[in-house]
Amino acid sequence: xxxxxxxxxxxxxxxxxxxxxxxxxxxxxxxxxxxxxxxxxxxxxxxxxxxxxxxxxxxxxxxxxxxxxxxxxxxxxxxxxxxxxxxxxxxxxxxxxxxxxxxxxxxxxxxxxxxxxxxxxxxxxxxxxxxxxxxxxxxxxxxxxxxxxxxxxxxxxxxxxxxxxxxxxxxxxxxxxxxxxxxxxxxxxxxxxxxxxxxxxxxxxxxxxxxxxxxxxxxxxxxxxxxxxxxxxxxxxxxxxxxxxxxxxxxxxxxxxxxxxxxxxxxxxxxxxxxxxxxxxxxxxxxxxxxxxxxxxxxxxxxxxxxxxxxxxxxxxxxxxxxxxxxxxxxxxxxxxxxxxxxxxxxxxxxxxxxxxxxxxxxxxxxxxxxxxxxxxxxxxxxxxxxxxxxxxxxxxxxxxxxxxxxxxxxxxxxxxxxxxxxxxxxxxxxxxxxxxxxxxxxxxxxxxxxxxxxxxxxxxxxxxxxxx
Amino acid sequence: xxxxxxxxxxxxxxxxxxxxxxxxxxxxxxxxxxxxxxxxxxxxxxxxxxxxxxxxxxxxxxxxxxxxxxxxxxxxxxxxxxxxxxxxxxxxxxxxxxxxxxxxxxxxxxxxxxxxxxxxxxxxxxxxxxxxxxxxxxxxxxxxxxxxxxxxxxxxxxxxxxxxxxxxxxxxxxxxxxxxxxxxxxxxxxxxxxxxxxxxxxxxxxxxxxxxxxxxxxxxxxxxxxxxxxxxxxxxxxxxxxxxxxxxxxxxxxxxxxxxxxxxxxxxxxxxxxxxxxxxxxxxxxxxxxxxxxxxxxxxxxxxxxxxxxxxxxxxxxxxxxxxxxxxxxxxxxxxxxxxxxxxxxxxxxxxxxxxxxxxxxxxxxxxxxxxxxxxxxxxxxxxxxxxxxxxxxx
Numbered sequence: 001x002x003x004x005x006x007x008x009x010x011x012x013x014x015x016x017x018x019x020x021x022x023x024x025x026x027x028x029x030x031x032x033x034x035x036x037x038x039x040x041x042x043x044x045x046x047x048x049x050x051x052x053x054x055x056x057x058x059x060x061x062x063x064x065x066x067x068x069x070x071x072x073x074x075x076x077x078x079x080x081x082x083x084x085x086x087x088x089x090x091x092x093x094x095x096x097x098x099x100x101x102x103x104x105x106x107x108x109x110x111x112x113x114x115x116x117x118x119x120x121x122x123x124x125x126x127x128x129x130x131x132x133x134x135x136x137x138x139x140x141x142x143x144x145x146x147x148x149x150x151x152x153x154x155x156x157x158x159x160x161x162x163x164x165x166x167x168x169x170x171x172x173x174x175x176x177x178x179x180x181x182x183x184x185x186x187x188x189x190x191x192x193x194x195x196x197x198x199x200x201x202x203x204x205x206x207x208x209x210x211x212x213x214x215x216x217x218x219x220x221x222x223x224x225x226x227x228x229x230x231x232x233x234x235x236x237x238x239x240x241x242x243x244x245x246x247x248x249x250x251x252x253x254x255x256x257x258x259x260x261x262x263x264x265x266x267x268x269x270x271x272x273x274x275x276x277x278x279x280x281x282x283x284x285x286x287x288x289x290x291x292x293x294x295x296x297x298x299x300x301x302x303x304x305x306x307x308x309x310x311x312x313x314x315x316x317x318x319x320x321x322x323x324x325x326x327x328x329x330x331x332x333x334x335x336x337x338x339x340x341x342x343x344x345x346x347x348x349x350x351x352x353x354x355x356x357x358x359x360x361x362x363x364x365x366x367x368x369x370x371x372x373x374x375x376x377x378x379x380x381x382x383x384x385x386x387x388x389x390x391x392x393x394x395x396x397x398x399x400x401x402x403x404x405x406x407x408x409x410x411x412x413x414x415x416x417x418x419x420x421x422x423x424x425x426x427x428x429x430x431x432x433x434x435x436x437x438x439x440x441x442x443x444x445x446x447x448x449x450x451x452x453x454x455x456x457x458x459x460x461x462x463x464x465x466x467x468x469x
Numbered sequence: 470x471x472x473x474x475x476x477x478x479x480x481x482x483x484x485x486x487x488x489x490x491x492x493x494x495x496x497x498x499x500x501x502x503x504x505x506x507x508x509x510x511x512x513x514x515x516x517x518x519x520x521x522x523x524x525x526x527x528x529x530x531x532x533x534x535x536x537x538x539x540x541x542x543x544x545x546x547x548x549x550x551x552x553x554x555x556x557x558x559x560x561x562x563x564x565x566x567x568x569x570x571x572x573x574x575x576x577x578x579x580x581x582x583x584x585x586x587x588x589x590x591x592x593x594x595x596x597x598x599x600x601x602x603x604x605x606x607x608x609x610x611x612x613x614x615x616x617x618x619x620x621x622x623x624x625x626x627x628x629x630x631x632x633x634x635x636x637x638x639x640x641x642x643x644x645x646x647x648x649x650x651x652x653x654x655x656x657x658x659x660x661x662x663x664x665x666x667x668x669x670x671x672x673x674x675x676x677x678x679x680x681x682x683x684x685x686x687x688x689x690x691x692x693x694x695x696x697x698x699x700x701x702x703x704x705x706x707x708x709x710x711x712x713x714x715x716x717x718x719x720x721x722x723x724x725x726x727x728x729x730x731x732x733x734x735x736x737x738x739x740x741x742x743x744x745x746x747x748x749x750x751x752x753x754x755x756x757x758x759x760x761x762x763x764x765x766x767x768x769x770x771x772x773x774x775x776x777x778x779x780x781x782x783x784x785x786x787x788x789x790x791x792x793x794x795x796x797x798x799x800x801x802x803x804x805x806x807x808x809x810x811x812x813x814x815x816x817x818x819x820x821x822x823x824x825x826x827x828x829x830x831x832x833x834x835x836x837x838x839x840x841x842x843x844x845x846x847x848x849x850x851x852x853x854x855x856x857x858x859x860x861x862x863x864x
Contacts, residue, residue, distance in 0.1 A: 331588050331589040332590070332592075333586075335594075335600065336600075337600075339599055339600075342597065342598040346601065349601075365718050365719070373715035373719050374719070394723070394724065395613045395615075395616045396613070397609050397612035397669050397670075398669040399612075400665075400666050400669075401589065401667055402605065403604060408666075409609075413613060420718065421718050423603055424603060431669065436617070436620050447600060450600065455600035455601055456601075457601040
């Protein structure tokens with residue numbers, strides 16, 4: 001039976017505690033200025049693919065309402081960052097908070113049909129809310145990743161249901177800066193109950209189960225405050241309902257269902273049944289049963305550990321990162337657009353952080369040169385991945401002059417544990433935390449965009465928990 | 470048989486414009502002013518110069534940068550560039566031309582016009598065309614030297630910062646006596662220590678001035694120098710060294726040294742016959758783009774043993790009245806750093822000192838001088854070390 005082979009998450013460290021001019025209390029995660037839905041998806045994917053077991057997907061589904069491009073498929077960028085071969089099925093799923101679960105269903109179909117063996121599904125979101133809106137304080141940015149397949153699954157998918165609906169509930173036109181919403185009473189009273197009930201009833205009936213037979217209900221609604229009442233209406237007890245705010249993450253749009261599932265799986269026991277329901281332009285429902293294999297799998301870091309890293313930020317900083325508050329830039333030249341041919345030649349280096357090892361003297365080096373930095377042999381190299389390597393800071397500085405949305409910029413010379421060195425920006429790090437010897441890992445981030453062409457690259461960040469790759 | 474350059478070439482004339490925020494001057498004006506001064510100093514007319522080189526990073530491409538404003542007629546004119554070592558590179562080319570016997574007189578001009586850009590700091594980028602790389606500011610790239618040096622030699626952050634400030638203090642004291650310098654007032658240690666941070670731990674007072682200026686030099690073969698002046702200055706060594714630039718990929722490099730400077734210095738000392746630079750040199754002009762650079766260079770140039778330069782700095786060993794005066798004209802710090810001009814400006818101070826024309830900055834019995842000019846960043850740079858002497862055939 002098909003199911004989930006692996007799971008992972010990415011949670012931004014930035015935590016917003018107050019919003020608005022009135023400083024209304026909030027608890028939510030905010031993607032940093034060097035993060036977007038794609039970078040978070042890469043983070044979640046590596047968390048999933050390079051944990052206790054190594055996976056090599058042949059299918060990549062990327063789900064979000066906030067893709068990096070209106071036209072330029074994101075799943076191939078994700079596949080490149082993961083150094084996957086050309087023959088990888090890629091699909092972008094978007095335009096709805098239901099995209100995450102829809103991507104899971106589509107991947108499940110591919111696995112069931114045999115056209116994919118390990119289907120990676122990444123769901124990520126950074127939904128744009130108007131300052132002062134109710135949703136602003138309750139929304140969160142993050143990403144979840146799952147690998148679907150057959151065989152040694154940690155959770156079997158017992159059944160699925162997918163219902164479609166044309167709802168004017170939350171929408172965004174091409175030129176709209178923020179998500180628009182109808183008043184929040186409408187959908188929970190009139191639209192969600194009948195369709196969610198129908199989906200839940202069908203998926204449980206097909207499996208011969210009742211709500212009491214489920215250990216956890218993971219219910220995502222675009223209006224999270226309606227969660228508890230609807231769950232009760234469906235016949236679930238309070239203790240069965242997973243916290244919709246995910247302990248301070250916030251309501252994460254297309255990523256939410258996946259993140260909630262990851263959170264549930266991290267503490268799940270074999271035999272437990274999880275009912276995952278996501279509403280948005282329809283309703284998707286998946287019924288899962290945890291297997292004993294859950295004890296054998298661990299993501300590289302995981303959701304709970306990621307959530308424990310926190311950097312409180314002020315509301316003004318969040319507004320500036322979202323380009324909602326312009327700040328006078330330093331007098332520095334603007335960066336030119338990136339050269340497409342140069343980026344193409346360097347794609348494995350820049351996107352997958354792939355270096356090389358000299359076949360003659362064994363020296364690890366990044367980036368891969370033509371001539372070995374140690375023995376001077378020419379063109380005698382094997383590829384050597386650096387994306388999951390850890391290292392230590394050899395020396396560092398904090399740059400107050402460089403163009404940055406989040407100055408000053410910490411920079412470090414990183415010596416990798418497996419050999420090799422790179423000079424990198426350090427992210428998710430307060431300048432005062434930099435020191436010689438600081439253990440760091442690398443993370444996929446967004447540097448800038450020139451003429452809308454985004455330059456992605458890797459940065460260092462302090463290591464927080466988790467097991468080394 | 471390779472003979473080297475020692476005592477084969479002499480400087481017979483030089484000129485240097487006032488350095489500063491020269492909003493009144495374009496690159497053309499600076500070039501004309503510097504070249505005119507140098508020719509007047511040598512007592513020659515433009516037609517006597519057989520070949521020209523101009524060193525500049527961003528203030529002009531091709532030799533036309535020089536030939537057009539000077540209205541040079543029918544001569545070889547070439548632009549050379551090695552980042553901030555462009556000035557020395559132009560000088561080196563001119564020296565080789567006369568030493569080879571291809572030219573009788575050659576001129577090198579270094580020029581940079583930085584203040585038209587409107588930017589804070591240097592408009593120089595290390596980012597590759599694909600955009601994927603750290604967008605260093607120049608101060609950040611040199612600031613990496615500081616924690617590594619401090620850690621290796623046991624200085625805490627506060628002591629380290631004081632050592633750096635003492636270097637800035639010295640150079641401003643010297644610049645205060647120099648009518649051509651960009652900054653001409655002494656600055657006390659408290660002001661230096663409190664200056665706004667540019668790249669930790671470097672404050673703005675640890676950074677060279679962003680400056681416009683030009684300097685020019687005329688060279689002839691040593692045996693002909695007497696035709697132009699009674700007191701020429703002789704070239705004892707010209708050593709340029711570029712490393713493999715692998716310090717950003719090779720953990721072997723520890724960021725406490727500038728390896729190209731050490732290599733160029735060894736070669737220059739061998740060529741000039743110098744065995745103990747600290748006692749044999751009477752002054753040195755070094756590339757203090759940042760205070761930490763000067764600190765590290767004291768060891769790379771063998772003025773201090775490894776790990777001891779910081780003590781020498783605090784002891785005043787490199788002050789104007791110290792064991793070996795370093796940057797008696799104020800250095801890049803207070804004379805300012807017009808990128809292509811600095812290498813030639815360093816020669817200018819040595820040219821004055823060796824001929825006892827340095828006025829209130831004059832160092833007694835100045836016979837042997839060193840210039841170190843650096844282009845690039847600590848892990849990827851070119852160093853040019855020049856040794857000049859008052860007397861041919863003798864140190």
